[in-house]
Amino acid sequence: MLVNATKMLKDALKGHYAVPQININNLEWTKAALLTAEEEKSPIILGVSEGAGKYMGGFKTVREMVFSLDESLNIKVPVALHLDHGTFEGCKKCVEVGFTSIMYDGSHSDITENIENTKLLTELAHSKNMSIEAEVGAIGGEEDGVIGKGECADPNECKMIADLGIDFLAAGIGNIHGVYPPNWQGLSFDTLEEIKNKVGDMPLVLHGGTGISKDMIKKAIDLGVAKINVNTECQIAFAKATRKYIEDKKDLEGKGFDPRKLLLPGFEAIKSTVKEKMELFGSNGKA
Ligand code: 13P
Numbered sequence: 001m002l003v004n005a006t007k008m009l010k011d012a013l014k015g016h017y018a019v020p021q022i023n024i025n026n027l028e029w030t031k032a033a034l035l036t037a038e039e040e041k042s043p044i045i046l047g048v049s050e051g052a053g054k055y056m057g058g059f060k061t062v063r064e065m066v067f068s069l070d071e072s073l074n075i076k077v078p079v080a081l082h083l084d085h086g087t088f089e090g091c092k093k094c095v096e097v098g099f100t101s102i103m104y105d106g107s108h109s110d111i112t113e114n115i116e117n118t119k120l121l122t123e124l125a126h127s128k129n130m131s132i133e134a135e136v137g138a139i140g141g142e143e144d145g146v147i148g149k150g151e152c153a154d155p156n157e158c159k160m161i162a163d164l165g166i167d168f169l170a171a172g173i174g175n176i177h178g179v180y181p182p183n184w185q186g187l188s189f190d191t192l193e194e195i196k197n198k199v200g201d202m203p204l205v206l207h208g209g210t211g212i213s214k215d216m217i218k219k220a221i222d223l224g225v226a227k228i229n230v231n232t233e234c235q236i237a238f239a240k241a242t243r244k245y246i247e248d249k250k251d252l253e254g255k256g257f258d259p260r261k262l263l264l265p266g267f268e269a270i271k272s273t274v275k276e277k278m279e280l281f282g283s284n285g286k287a
Contacts, residue, residue, distance in 0.1 A: 002070055003078045004100045005167065016222070017281055019228075020281055021082065021084070029238075029270060036271045036274040042284045043078045045080045047231070059093055063094075080100050081100050088104065091121050107139070115161065131167040136169065137158075137171055138151050155197075169195075171191075174186065174191070203226035210231065234270045234273050237273045238267075238270055241266045
């Protein structure tokens with residue numbers, strides 16, 4: 001069932017667990033994420049970056065695919081279709097085509113512009129019953145092809161953005177997208193605590209969920225993180241399973257070249273990764 005993400009994240013914060021945002025890249029990804037959520041009785045947020053949206057044929061195509069699959073697979077758990085790291089224009093487009101949630105990433109602009117745009121988009125999203133996430137403190141790693149190092153958000157700026165009426169806040173706490181380098185310093189829990197003290201009961205979002213240790217995930221949830229984004233880990237699991245299929249020459253046996261067979265191990269690998277995350281984040285059994 002497609003819904004906005006407001007209630008699921010309020011419930012997660014209250015219940016001390018986190019809802020996974022699983023980024024989708026194609027139809028197999030979407031089916032894997034939806035079916036696992038249903039099996040695990042977990043709420044789920046399907047994240048779509050602007051690049052992935054373009055790859056799948058545009059936001060309208062994505063919206064139709066997700067809503068149709070949700071219906072035909074008879075998914076009963078709450079599902080949010082969420083734009084990940086949207087530009088101002090991208091957010092407007094997703095509001096127009098009927099996503100249920102957007103993220104405006106104004107973290108690359110100065111705080112005044114970030115506030116201005118977040119405020120406008122919050123009004124727009126809420127007028128359509130959609131939820132909105134905003135970002136303070138750029139999250140490093142590979143974001144839009146730029147590799148950066150994990151930045152820590154300014155807690156006062158977090159408070160200014162939270163006060164605009166957004167529904168959940170992404171704040172940099174040393175996290176980065178993609179695989180963490182061996183010399184990564186880990187999450188800054190002092191920053192997370194300071195932010196939490198300023199923003200009160202605003203659900204916080206942890207980006208760059210791939211490769212963060214179980215202990216750090218648990219501690220982040222204890223300190224107010226209610227949504228954790230995972231993308232790279234599913235991509236790696238998919239690639240690894242597909243590589244094995246090809247290396248085992250399964251595509252050369254009978255009709256092993258049929259995409260329904262060729263993509264099956266990767267599909268199953270995404271499902272196991274999503275299930276693992278639901279168990280770790282504690283969202284299983286919560287829908
Ligand atoms: P990873 O690719 O590191 O899992 O991060 C995903 C993410 O934060 C999407 O916004």
